[in-house]
Every structure is written in structure tokens, then in C-alpha cells.
Amino acid sequence: MIDVSNVRAGYGDGADILNGISLHAAGGEIVTILGPNGCGKSTLLKCIAGFLAPRAGTVAIDGEDVGAVPVHRKVRGYGVGFVPQTDNVFATLSVSENIRLGARHLPRAEREGRFDALMRQYPTLAAKQNRKASALSGGERQILSLVRALIAGPKILLLDEPSAGLSPLMMHEVFDAIAGIRDDTGMCIVMVEQNAFEALGIADRAYVLTLGTVAMEGRARDLLADPSMRELYLGGSVAG
Template structure:
């Protein structure tokens, strides 16, 4: 589905932020990208989405090279949905209008059908359709930004820190919603996250970036069980609430 091959990228005439990244993501899986602040996680997601053009290497979708395909064509032609890290909802617009913004390129009938489906899937949004997005909680805003990406029925969903700033309970709900999307649709989901334990708990595979390179990659459950990984990249022991047997966390 997605194949990133030896991608180098940076901004303006600055140095390379990504120094040769390889990554794959298949339909029906959630791939998590982890790593410290400023290591290039968002830059990598923007390369896949088309906001940043690679300086070298390629980004392929379904076998074709899309490295230089602009964002709008990625959305319409390759059916890519992108939820950015910040400013992901328009506070002065209603919930309904925020979602419909994601469907401007769709025929009206399809748009209405998809909108109705989303309202059935996310009752917390349905009850607030006519409210301004500024009146939503942080978690509801994240679900709203997901719904805006989903209305165009993407095949690929790119999420930049979907749990940022959320309480543990809301974080859990947002991750559950993302896992439900994968299980229901078989979509290919790539998400950048800081909440490593929770993200690894719902994802299938993960990449840990360090200084613009892939430092560790593997199945999420293997990463969770790896003591060195925990020590270096997950900040030591998991919080008590995260020590769930299903995650196979050691210790």
C-alpha cells in the first residue's frame, strides 16, 4: 500500500531532517511512528501526504511512485486522508461544516450518504452537529478531525498525534476509534504518536525514529516487550494502568 524508500527531506536550504527512511504500511494495519521531539516524525508524515517533497528516495502508493504528486491529487486520486498535528478543526465553523469541508470534491449524493454514516458511527458528534467546533472538548475535536478525514472514504489515513493533550480516558477512546476504523474498513493507517504505550497497544507495527533515521522497527507487541526499547524510548516502566497482560509487557 505505502512504501517509503530511502527518503531524504528537509526544509528550504536547511539540512536533511530525514536522512534516508524506509517504511512500509499495508492495508488493514496501523503503523505507529515514535521518537523524540524534533526527530522528523511529522516531516515523514508530510512526505507521505505530499506537503513536503522528498529531496531523495521515493514514496510509493499501490506500486506507483507518488513522491511528487501534490496533496490535492493524493486526496482525490490516491484517497489519502491526513489529520495534521495542530489546527485540525476550524473553531468558528459548526461540527457539520467541519466534516463537510473534507467532502468538497465528492458528488452531493455520496457526500450526504457518507455524512449520515459518520453520524451513526459517532453519536457524540451527531448530537452536536450544529454547535461550533469551539464548544467541543479536546477528545471530541480529535474525533471531529478524524470524521473530516473519513468522509472522503480514504484508503490511507495519516494521523499526526491524534491523542495529543487528551486525558487518559479520552486518549483511550480516540485510540479505540482508530482501531475500530482499521477493523471495520481495512484501511491503511499510519500514525505519529508520543503516547507510546497506548499507541503500541492498538497498532500492528512501529518505527522509532532518532536523528532522522529509523532506529528500531518491529511488531508493536515485540517493541512493548523489549526492555531496551522501554528503557531508551518509552521512558522506563509503563504507568500502572498500562500494565495489561494483553500487551505482554515484561515486569
């Protein structure tokens, strides 16, 4: 579904942040991108989403090179849903208004049908649908931003650190919701995360980046058992 091949990318005239990264994500799986701060995780996700065009290499969706396609066209034409890391809800609007924003380009009947179905699926949000989004907790805001992405019916979901700033309890709630989306919809989910071990707990496969290159990749359960992962996340370095 998503094929990233030898991508080099960076901001403005600056140096490359991604130095020839390749990644594959298929439908029905959660692929998580891990790594220390500054390794290029969010940059890679922005490249896939279309916020940043690669300087070299290709980003393909279903075999079509979409590296130069901007994010707003990917959302509307390629079935991509993107959930930013922070400031991901419109705080002054109600929960229901926030959700409907995600499907503003759909016909009203279809939009309302999807809205009703999602409200049945997420009763906690349904109970607060008339409240301002600013009144929600951090975890509820993350769920709200996920649901807003889902209402458009994407086939690819890109999540930028969905657990950022959340308490452990809320983080598990959000990760459960993400796993549920994969299980229910068969969607392709690519997720950048700092909480490596929790992310590996729900992911199918993972890529670990260091300095803009892929240092490790493999099945999530294998990486969880890999001692070098623990070394990396407890302050060590990846040997190779």
C-alpha cells in the same frame, strides 16, 4: 500500499532531517511512527502526505511514485486522508459543516449518504452536529477531524499525533476510535505518536526513529516487550 524507500528530506536549504528512511504500511494495519522530539516523525509523515517532497528516495502508493505529488492532489486522487496535529477543525463552523468539508468534491447525494452513515456510527458527534466546533472538547475535536477525513472514503489515513494535548481518558477514546476504523474499514493507517506505549497498544507494527533514521522496527507487541523501548522512553538511548 505505502512504500517509503531510502528517503532523505529536509526544509528549505537546511540539513537533511530524514537520512535514508524506509517504511512499509499495508492495508488493514496501523503502523505507528515513534521517537523522541526532533527525530523526524512529523517530517516523515509530511513527506508521505505530500507537504514536503523528498530530496532523494521514493514515496510510493500502490507502486506508483508519488513523492512529488502535492497533498491536495493526493487527497483527491490517491485516497489519502490527513489529520494535522493541532488546529485541525474549523472552529467557527458547526460540526456538520466541518464534516461535510471533507467531502466537498463529492456529489451531494453521495456526500449526504456518507454523512448520515457517519452520524449513525458516531452518535456523540451526531448529538452535537449543529454546535460550533469551538464548543467541543479536545477529544471530540480529534474525533471530528477523524470523521471529516473518513467522509471522503480514503484508503490511507495519516494521523499526526492524534493524542496531542488530550487527557488520558480522552486519549483512550481517540485510540479506540482509530482502532475501530481499522477494524471496520481495513484502511491503511500511519500514525505519528509521542505516547509510545498507548500507540503500540493499538498498532500492528511500529518504526522507532532517532536522528532521522530507523533505529528499531517490528511488530508492536514485540516492541512493547522490548526493554530498549523502555530505556528510550524513560530517558535512555537505543543501542542498535
